[in-house]
Amino acid sequence: MPMPERLLIEGVRSRVLRGRTGRRVRVGIGDDCAVLRLPKGHEALVTTDFSLEGVHFRRDWHGPEVVGHRCLTRGLSDIAAMGGDPVAAFLSLALPAKLPQKWVDGFAEGLLDLANEFDVPLAGGDTAQSPGGILADIVVMGSVPTGKAVLRAGAKAGDWIYVTGILGGSAAAIEALRRGKRVSRKDYPEHFHPMPRIAVGRLLRERGLASAMIDVSDGLSTDLGHICEESGVGAEIEAGAIPLARKATLGNALHGGDDYELLFASRGRVPAQIQGVAVTRIGRVVRGRKMTLLRGGRRFELKAKGWQHFG
């Protein structure tokens, strides 16, 4: 902090500086720290996520708006997975000297369009010249009523396991891109335009419907593994019940990442749709520590084989 003038990221600055202080952000960009007010009786949530060129995105695969959108989605999705509300975002952004201004403008547009959609002011960050590729680190601060955050721990044997939306679309897109295919954004909206499930997460928390929750960012098998580990339980998943994205295989859905859907355990009755988002029951929580995949009447051990960054 703060964003110094020495770097021309006008695309970000010009839109960010338009009076984005308000009820929650008392002091935004332009001081040593941002000053933020939390709602009374709330705790703070904080999450940070890198978006690094060549690791989380590739400039030849992902347009600047897509990179900006996905960058903020990563942070907002973590807030959703706690049942929280986003309060403000902070962006640390290092750019190579020769990056066209057009790229920066596109990145800012993608990020800020999503920020506006969720009413999350960009309240600060840092800028630098990058010695290598484009480096972004997004920080999102959120709030949740004290003691009410939905953790990964909390699932109990007998709970049902649910997932929002559809899975595997992002991994399928990456596979197609790797094969050198022409990939249209419309065919893979889950990859190019993932939506953080803030409203669903909030409602699940308010109604006490989720005993444990995580967002599917590293792949269903890995993220379910985190819930099992933190809760000290096992899980059985019905392969046939997993909601697949249009071009996704079961493998994409199980082990692909970047879906940004919510995976949660519940003892209660969960509606089949929440805030317009499908919610699907895919299995149940069991005793022990094993994860099992049920497929065609047979049982397979489900191992965490999470998403690997593409180098």
Place this chain on the structure above:
Amino acid sequence: MPMPERLLIEGVRSRVLRGRTGRRVRVGIGDDCAVLRLPKGHEALVTTDFSLEGVHFRRDWHGPEVVGHRCLTRGLSDIAAMGGDPVAAFLSLALPAKLPQKWVDGFAEGLLDLANEFDVPLAGGDTAQSPGGILADIVVMGSVPTGKAVLRAGAKAGDWIYVTGILGGSAAAIEALRRGKRVSRKDYPEHFHPMPRIAVGRLLRERGLASAMIDVSDGLSTDLGHICEESGVGAEIEAGAIPLARKATLGNALHGGDDYELLFASRGRVPAQIQGVAVTRIGRVVRGRKMTLLRGGRRFELKAKGWQHFG
């Protein structure tokens, strides 16, 4: 968030995971977000700062402990400049595949020693494999009584201008390093082991002694310029009054950066020492917008010529 297992940063993990939840950090590393509790009647402060190899440090100039220490100092110093108290830190860290584990251990040691000294738990972050050099982004969250943060705006004509500690040591060290000199840590403690002025900042805020405050991270001329701009005032600085580090020139002190001292305006009587740190009066706030340097009975225009990253 969270720190995934896929990267072996054992040096950080093993020390970080030792029960660092507590009164303020309700949930630390290991969930989608950290959950933090602020003291009653307090607002949140948030600051983010990059430490990028080749931009903010060089591996041949700075040992890993120094890089870790300076990385966290950048964040804590911003909290100090608001008169706040640090609550928790978050580290996003991307490391090249071939980096020796020893480097990571040293970095963690430098960062965590300082964190322990200020009782700031590392409550989360992100990790990734870096496509280039070492990339760190430190986030510090702090707290301050509601409405009491000391901003850059607030200085008024007639206020005196003060600075803590000594200036220019860091710029002098960089100059010596550039000239290929052997530079000992003992000769330039301000560069290799800067201390964030948390206690001083807090006391100034508690006693209402600072009308405006900033930390000297970009150089006195630039940071004073920020206070003048935000406060709508000018300033006169006595060259002879500026407390110089042992090997520093006036130019180092005026335009060097990375000092991490506090620069503030005050209408009140400020003690010459606070919490063991010298506090020196170096000038006064005047009407208008100009910054003037008084030297040998003559007046010079003082232009903001802040610190440039060494590429």
